[in-house]
Amino acid sequence: MVFPHRRTRGLRALLAALGLATASLLIVGCTATEDLSGELPPQNVAEWSLPLDEFTYTSAPLRDYAEALLEKPCYAKHGIDWPVPWQPIDRTAGPSFSAGLQQLFTPELAHAYGYHRAPNDYENSDEWREFVADAGRIAETTPGFDPILEACRDESRSALPVPSDETLYYAVDAAQTINDEAELKDDVVAAGVVWAACMEDKGFGGLPPVPNEAPGDALIEKWQIGVPGTKASPEEIQMATADAECAEESGWLDAYYQTVWDLQVEFVTKNSDRLQRMRTELSEDRDRLLTAISENAPTK
Numbered sequence: 001m002v003f004p005h006r007r008t009r010g011l012r013a014l015l016a017a018l019g020l021a022t023a024s025l026l027i028v029g030c031t032a033t034e035d036l037s038g039e040l041p042p043q044n045v046a047e048w049s050l051p052l053d054e055f056t057y058t059s060a061p062l063r064d065y066a067e068a069l070l071e072k073p074c075y076a077k078h079g080i081d082w083p084v085p086w087q088p089i090d091r092t093a094g095p096s097f098s099a100g101l102q103q104l105f106t107p108e109l110a111h112a113y114g115y116h117r118a119p120n121d122y123e124n125s126d127e128w129r130e131f132v133a134d135a136g137r138i139a140e141t142t143p144g145f146d147p148i149l150e151a152c153r154d155e156s157r158s159a160l161p162v163p164s165d166e167t168l169y170y171a172v173d174a175a176q177t178i179n180d181e182a183e184l185k186d187d188v189v190a191a192g193v194v195w196a197a198c199m200e201d202k203g204f205g206g207l208p209p210v211p212n213e214a215p216g217d218a219l220i221e222k223w224q225i226g227v228p229g230t231k232a233s234p235e236e237i238q239m240a241t242a243d244a245e246c247a248e249e250s251g252w253l254d255a256y257y258q259t260v261w262d263l264q265v266e267f268v269t270k271n272s273d274r275l276q277r278m279r280t281e282l283s284e285d286r287d288r289l290l291t292a293i294s295e296n297a298p299t300k
Helices: 009-015 060-077 109-115 126-141 145-159 165-183 187-199 217-222 235-248 252-270 274-296
Strands: none
Touching: 060 145, 060 274, 109 235, 126 145, 165 187, 165 252, 165 274, 187 235, 187 252, 235 252, 252 274
């Protein structure tokens, strides 16, 4: 019912947009002294629930909000109004993403949005987007804005230190590596052949037997998939719906999910000590962000 299309790339893009570092990490196993395998989430293919979900950095929206609030008085010292609107603290990446920020792709989503992501509409989202646009205009029209931005960002991050690169990227990089490895397993490859035959039966022949590569680079460019402000055409929706249905009907979805799950369990078991340290850092970071928001947020 769900499969991760263009899977974990959204998280790095989101963190990069916040100006966080993007260092690549070496994914290795080590001998663990603490076993986290008994703390795994329930398996749920519909929600694409996976063992590494809790170690994925999902506090980027909170950090964006908290930093903006702490930067407001700094900008005021430079005579710049920084009108940060109220935001919900339970904001997610939207209906197109799992708890671990892997992109979901269901027949329902495909029928509504094709290969495009569903809009991430949340309470006060229009006001936040207006603030982001205003901030961009301020940056463009204020002489000497760059050093002011750097000074105010440094000030906010002094109070809210950015987690280590390991904590930001270790889980998402591991998840991507595991996803790629899972695609090469025999049962997943065999199910991909069935998926391609299903797509041909639905009028979309000539596709490689790798569902995660659909619809292909040419159609991604033609349909402007991933381009902000664009929407799916009827042609795109027709193919995307067939794609999502065939992923289920062919057995590819279940085979791929179970393979990814098993590989993540193995990874968590081998790297329990490292992941436990990350869990602590993630929790401390979230607590700092929530405290900053509760002390500085405007009224709803």
